[in-house]
Amino acid sequence: MLPKILVVDDDRYTRTLIEQLMRKSAEVHLAADGETARRLFAAEDFNLVLMDQRLPKDKGLDLLREFRLDRPRLVAILITGFADVRDAVAAVREGLFDYLTKPFDDLEALEAVIGKALELDRAYREIADLRETLASQSGSPIMITHSAAMEKLLVQLRQAAPLDTTVLIEGESGTGKEVIAKLLHSLSSRTGGPMKELNCGALSESLIEAALFGYEKGAFTGAVKTTPGYFEEADNGTILLDEIADMSPKLQVSLLRVLQEGTFVRLGSTVQRPSNFRLLCATNKPLEQEVAAGRFRSDLYYRINVVPLRVPPLRERRDDILPLALFFLDHFKRKFSKATGPLQSDAIATLENAQWTGNVRELKHTIERAVVINAGGPITSADLGLASTATPGSTYSTAAPTPLLAYREARLRFERAYFSSLMQAADGNVSEASRISGVARQNIYGHLERAEIVTKQ
Template sequence: MPPKILIVDDDRHTRVFLERLLAKTAELSLAVDAREARQRFAATDFNLVLMDQCLPDANGIDLLRELRRQRPRLVAILMTGFADVRDAVAAVRDGVFDYQTKPFEDIDALEAVIGKALELDQAYRDIDTLRAQLNTGTHLPVIVGQSPAMAYAQAQLQRVAGIDITVLLEGESGTGKDLAAKLIHGLSARSGQPYLEVNCGGLPETLLESLLFGFEKGAFTGAGQATAGYFEKAHGGTLFLDEIADMSPKLQSSLLRVLQDNSYTRIGSAQTRKADFRLVCATNRPLQAEVKAGRFREDLYYRIAVVTIVMPPLRERSGDILPLAMHFLEAFNAKFGRHCGPFTPAAVEALEHHPWEGNVRQLQHCIERTVALHGDGPIDDIHLFSEGFDAPRAGLELGPGPAESSQAALGYQDARASFERDYMVRLLEAAHGNVSEAARLSGIPRQNLYVRMKRWGIVTER
């Protein structure tokens, strides 16, 4: 279904231009004044509003405030004349997604901003859907994302959840393997029974052994009382062994015997106990490669890899970054009692172009840090990334060399954005920070130049 866009402008030429630009990809409604805009807004759930600042019967900024009181998550772009830029910047601080100056000189930039605004609206709607799922009381973990890669992984998880077999989850750190394990348990016939998880890479061999098998009183120094292990505590339920590749050879052998015999004994005991749990394992390294390298038992591998599901890295989840960022933004706003947001177009661009080597976990920490350190109001790209925490955005570094440029394999929009930002920085340096002089050197009208520099965060005050 195409997105619904409301265009409010009393200038016929602007309405005709936007109609021709957007008619093939969106369902448009046109209004010439505030009265007509209110009527159309009340009748339709619009994905985006394009609002002129100066209307015959109202101020566009005031009208947007009125509409946002009715729908707080309304995504809007303000269209303004050069003389009104200060008011437009203030409107962005109030929650307007972006402003565009008229007449429109850069059609590609206008289309890009509209596209980002529609992405933000879709992210809001995805979050509402997730909230509805959380409120159903099923207690199932919610996995954010509808990209093809994530949809395929979720379909596999749901398919194997109801079959009582061992599952191996592979994927880079931070891709959500623990969440996938909880989903498997929640959708299985064992969902009403215990779910226990152990990080095999975070414990010494002896401690991990006693944690899994349990021990009798006096079995070793400090064993003051008999203690059940996770094999016993997970009876009837699910046991999740994370970072299984880090398990020592001795414990690999012990685990293999448990899986073969469906039984185990506590440390210091001769009594055999029945093992009845579903095993889900996870690793951030391809386990077959570990087998070939001689670091993991081949017979144990075939026992635990009955079904292998690969959790995709964030860089392969096109379209999931913004919904995830919005999900974390809402969560941390609630946690810290803040009102940060929404993301500006520059922030959306930065989020979507960042490499995210740490995957979803890195994105989560980025948003948490931003909400903790940033005051209330819109989040720009400069608020997201700070030196020492995150690498520069891929494709937006200043002044890349030829080899670096060829390796980046930028798309047209990315290359254009990189060039424009680099050019603006160098231009302002050549003008010794004087915007008027920079306008003279470049031949770009000062007001247009200021708007472009503001877009890239190069200048913040007029």
């Protein structure tokens, strides 16, 4: 189904232009005044509203505020004339998605902004759907997958889940390996059974051994009572061995034996017990390299690498960033009962361009921190506290190593970030912007144009 766009503008030329531009990819509805816009808005569920600021009887911004009372997540773009930068800045401050300056002469850029806004609406809706689904099937882990790379992984995951084979989940730290493991369990026939997790990187060899095999009373000092291990407790269930690369050589041998024979012996016992668990392994070190380096047994590697799943780092699936950010935003707003506003478009850009060496976990923490420090308005790029080369005044020494951009692109990014912050700080007032920045008043617009913050007249 095509997305629905409402274009409100008293200028027939603008209406027709947007309609022509978008009619292949959207269902475009047109209104020339506030009254018609109100009527249409009440009747349809629009994915995006493009609103002119100067209407015969209404101010576009007021009309959008009115619409937002009904639909707080409405995605909208304010269209302003050249002289209305101040209104536009107010719009951005309120967390409206973006603003565009008339006349539009770069149609590609116009289409791109509309495309981005529709994407944001889609993400909002997906998350709303997800929440409903979750409310009806609580217990299932939540996994946001929006990018093509993750969709592909999800297909492999759905195929692997019911097979009862060992799955090896590889991926950098924080990419969501544990989430994948939980999803595999919940989509398998063992979903009613227990799931046990053990981190081989965090525990000593003897603790891991005791946790997996269980022990008889008196098997070692401190074994005060007979205790079953995961091999028993996960009967008809799943065991996740996290950080499997860190497992000691001795334990690698013991695990291999259990997998080959389907039986195990508690520590301090001689009784062979049958095991019936499904094994999932996770690692953030490429296991093949560990094998090559002689640190991991190749026979165990072949045993556990029956179905490999590789979780790509976040920087290789940037389409996931926004949906994940919105999801976490929603999560932490509820958790802390805070009425945080939406993400401003500069914040979205910062998120989408960040390096995310800590992957999804880092994104989650970033949003959590932003919600905690937010004082009630929309979340700005500055609230994110990300070391970004695009933030004026950032210290390059503390920034994560970023691949170098072409000078032109780097400068454009810097200027875009600098001049949008400047115009916000100056409340859209050019003289004030000139005073703060030391850039001559008559040159400010030139900079705004070059940074593509306003469209050329």
